[in-house]
Amino acid sequence: MERLWMNARRDSTDGPENVDELFAEIVAGLERDGVGKDWLDVDEARPDDSRGDEDAAQDVAPEPEEQPDRRAHEDEDHYVPPEPPPFPVLRASTLAALGLFVLGIVLLVAPGLFGLQPRIGTPLSLVALCAGVGWLILRMRNTPPPDSGWDDGAQV
Incomplete structure (x- = not known):
């Protein structure tokens, strides 16, 4: 039974025969277009003890710079509607x-x-x-x- 399944899989024309080569072509095309340049590499994402102290110092998040007061900026952009008109006098x-x-x-x-x-x-x-x-x-x-x-x- 297993032998029949393997033969049927080899004879199948539903998909491409060499999926790995096609996938590599797709990835190469995306890299040429610049997709994923800002993504982390797998090696950079994993902590590695073999790196020196200089690399470990780079992993520490830099302190945020002093930002100007956000409230002042937000107040400038905030829309304040005008006062509504008074109710009319009822007849x-x-x-x-x-x-x-x-x-x-x-x-x-x-x-x-x-x-x-x-x-x-x-x-x-x-x-x-x-x-x-x-x-x-x-x-x-x-x-x-x-x-x-x-x-x-x-x-x-």
Whole structure:
């Protein structure tokens, strides 16, 4: 059985016959292109006691040089956004819509504050909530603000 496998392996045409030669060609081509020049050799990576004291002194990491204060450099490159603009003043109709919304929530949670029973307070609260939300939706702008100028940017 082993003999058949060995013969089948020799007769196989799936791969190249001399893999070692092809691998050596690939490595030589990469070395010509300069790949791996900055990599450590295997001999340099392993500590060897046969080297002299001069070589051992080179293995010690050099002390880092005094670097300028990194914080000063980082602070220069850090983006500080401008202050956001103040919130706009709410109009009376917006305040009325928000008042209806709050009234609807209070009627839904505690109708007894107004002397109502829950069976009367719940429908009233739903009407107040819907009226407040609807009023806010109807007041939304579809146009740019009047002070936006001629360049209104990209609009979808």
